[in-house]
Amino acid sequence: MTSDQLTPKTIARRDFIKQVGYAAAGGAVLSQVIPALGQTASPAVVLALAGGAHIHTPSYLQILKNRADVKVKCVWDHDAARAAKWAGALGCPTVEDPKAIWSDPEIKGVVICSETDRHKDLVLAAAAAGKNMFVEKPLGFTSEDSKAMAAAIEKAKVVFTTGYFMRTDPMLLFLKEQVGKGSFGKISRVRGSNCHNGSLGHWFDTDYRWMADPKIAGVGAFGDLGTHALDILMWTFGEVDFITADIKVVVGNYADCDESGEALINFKSGIIGTLAAGWVDITNPVTFLISGTEGFAYIDQGRLFFASRNVEGADGRQPWTDLPPPGPPPMEQFVNAVAGKTGMPLVTPREAAARVSVMEAAYKGAHTRAWLSPA
Numbered sequence: 001m002t003s004d005q006l007t008p009k010t011i012a013r014r015d016f017i018k019q020v021g022y023a024a025a026g027g028a029v030l031s032q033v034i035p036a037l038g039q040t041a042s043p044a045v046v047l048a049l050a051g052g053a054h055i056h057t058p059s060y061l062q063i064l065k066n067r068a069d070v071k072v073k074c075v076w077d078h079d080a081a082r083a084a085k086w087a088g089a090l091g092c093p094t095v096e097d098p099k100a101i102w103s104d105p106e107i108k109g110v111v112i113c114s115e116t117d118r119h120k121d122l123v124l125a126a127a128a129a130g131k132n133m134f135v136e137k138p139l140g141f142t143s144e145d146s147k148a149m150a151a152a153i154e155k156a157k158v159v160f161t162t163g164y165f166m167r168t169d170p171m172l173l174f175l176k177e178q179v180g181k182g183s184f185g186k187i188s189r190v191r192g193s194n195c196h197n198g199s200l201g202h203w204f205d206t207d208y209r210w211m212a213d214p215k216i217a218g219v220g221a222f223g224d225l226g227t228h229a230l231d232i233l234m235w236t237f238g239e240v241d242f243i244t245a246d247i248k249v250v251v252g253n254y255a256d257c258d259e260s261g262e263a264l265i266n267f268k269s270g271i272i273g274t275l276a277a278g279w280v281d282i283t284n285p286v287t288f289l290i291s292g293t294e295g296f297a298y299i300d301q302g303r304l305f306f307a308s309r310n311v312e313g314a315d316g317r318q319p320w321t322d323l324p325p326p327g328p329p330p331m332e333q334f335v336n337a338v339a340g341k342t343g344m345p346l347v348t349p350r351e352a353a354a355r356v357s358v359m360e361a362a363y364k365g366a367h368t369r370a371w372l373s374p375a
Contacts, residue, residue, distance in 0.1 A: 043071035044339045048101045050076050050122050051114025052086040054136045055208045056163060060111060061089060063331045070335055073107055074100065077114070098122065102129035109133060109159065109338045111331075115210050116218045120145045127152040132159035134334040138227050138359065139352035141218040143375040146356040150349035159337045161330050161346040164231045168327035171304040175290060175297055176236045177324075183308040185294025190237060191274045192229030192288055195281035199251060199259045203279075212254035220254075222247045222261030223359050226277030231347075231355055232288070233265070233273055240358045242266040242373055244365035250280045263362045266371075275362075 047064065049057075049072060064070050072090045076098045077083035083094040101107055102125055109132035112122050119140055126133045133153070139162060140146030153160045166172060178184065198204060199221065204212040211217050211224060219227075222245070234240065247261035260278030267273060289298040295308035296316060304323070307316030314320065328336065333344040357374035365372045 044069040045108060045335055046071045046073050046106050047109045047111060047335075047338075048072065048074050048076070048095075048104075048107045049086060049090070050098055050101060050110045050112050050126070051118060052077050052082055053079070053115045053208075053210060054113040055203075055211060056136060057086065057113045060113065060134075060163075060331050061086060063329065064111075064335070065090065067335060069339060073104070076101060078118070098125065102126065102131065107131065109334070112136065115216050117141050117216050120149060123149045124152050127156040127158065130156055130158060132334075132338045134331060135160070135162050135352070137162045137164060137231075137352070138218065138223065138356050139349070140356050143353070143357040143360045146353035150353040153349040159334065159346070160349050160352075161334050161337075161344075162352045163330050164228060164235075164347050165330055166228050166232050167235060167345065167347070168329060170323040170326050171299055172232055172236075172288065173327065174304070174320075174323050175288070175306075178295070178297070178306070178308070178311070179236055179290070181310075183295050183310050183314075184290055184292030184297070185310075187237070187269075187271050187290060187292040189272045189274075189291050190233060190289060191276070191286075192233045193276040193284055193286060194225040194229040195260075195276060195278045195284040196225065197280065197282055199253045199279035200282070202253060204254060212257045214257055219359065219363065220247075220258035221279035222258050222263075222277045223363065224277075225279070226261065226263070226275055226362075227355050227359055229275055229277060229287075230358060231351075233275065234355065234358070235351075237267050237269060237271050237273065239268045239354070240265055240361075240374055241268045242371040243358060243362050244369075244371045245275075245362040247363060247366040250278070261362075261366065263365075 047070060064072055072092050074093050074095045075083050075087040076095050087094045101110060110126050112133060112135045114122060116138060119135060123135060140149055214220050243263055243265050245261055245263035247258045249256060250259040259280045263275040265273035265275060285301050287299045294310055297306045303319040305316050306314050306320040308314040327345060333346055337344040337346060361372040361374045
């Protein structure tokens with residue numbers, strides 16, 4: 001498979017794809033087995049791919065291929081041609097039934113990148129089989145499904161995470177730390193924005209057409225991209241009390257699939273938040289903003305501007321560059337944790353389910369023109 005085939009045809013996901021290279025540069029392969037002279041070591045982590053429909057699948061597989069301590073033993077997908085494609089890229093066989101994965105004691109973990117409406121069956125089966133799992137976002141098709149999956153994962157006591165790669169961004173890590181330190185004083189309002197031109201560019205016309213079909217994906221553009229910014233907002237500012245939204249079709253390139261939206265959020269802390277997401281934006285310069293009584297910050301064109309009365313030198317006039325290192329991408333975190341590495345900042349099943357609940361309330365709020373609490 002060529003490198004072009006292993007790169008998602010996106011622009012706004014460049015930040016995610018950049019994370020793929022961080023681990024190699026920073027030595028994130030933490031659990032390699034070093035063989036004795038003349039001997040061949042067995043991979044420390046044996047995985048399987050259960051569904052390869054998602055647009056991020058190629059980048060995830062590239063991470064796995066780059067790790068000497070990983071073996072992907074087999075691939076399953078309900079689409080036989082797609083299964084064969086990814087199996088060929090990985091150099092492994094396909095299996096006709098996912099039961100072959102669940103019953104294989106050598107397979108310690110599974111990467112689930114299927115269509116969203118297939119997540120529940122796969123996740124519950126993986127949990128019942130005691131398999132560690134990386135599940136692409138969103139966790140479930142509905143809030144109810146997601147809570148059932150989270151409960152099963154917790155009961156199984158397996159390693160879990162999902163693809164909220166924004167949590168590894170140095171600027172967002174820094175801002176979360178400063179919020180915790182009180183550098184913003186009393187925070188009044190915050191904003192997250194995650195937009196690209198996917199609908200305008202017809203990114204979902206062929207291989208990923210299902211992602212623009214809410215009957216399969218559960219959401220359209222607002223839910224697809226908005227879940228990332230929503231995760232950062234909830235990760236940094238806590239639980240949502242009420243939410244409403246305006247979500248709509250703009251150019252209609254994918255029938256009745258929504259292409260843009262804006263949500264208004266009332267956090268339990270009293271902070272007011274706004275969330276923007278869509279596939280019809282030709283650019284998305286300001287991606288994050290925090291306003292408080294003692295500080296202000298925003299990210300513009302990939303640069304952080306930070307002002308705080310409580311932090312020396314933070315006058316907001318020049319980009320702030322004193323940042324922590326990037327975290328390892330979610331897939332690297334998952335493999336490290338399965339290999340026994342502790343301290344990985346994994347997304348918990350309950351966090352993943354909570355994002356689905358809030359997003360579901362946003363869509364219902366848009367439909368009913370009402371404020372709703374997450375289920």
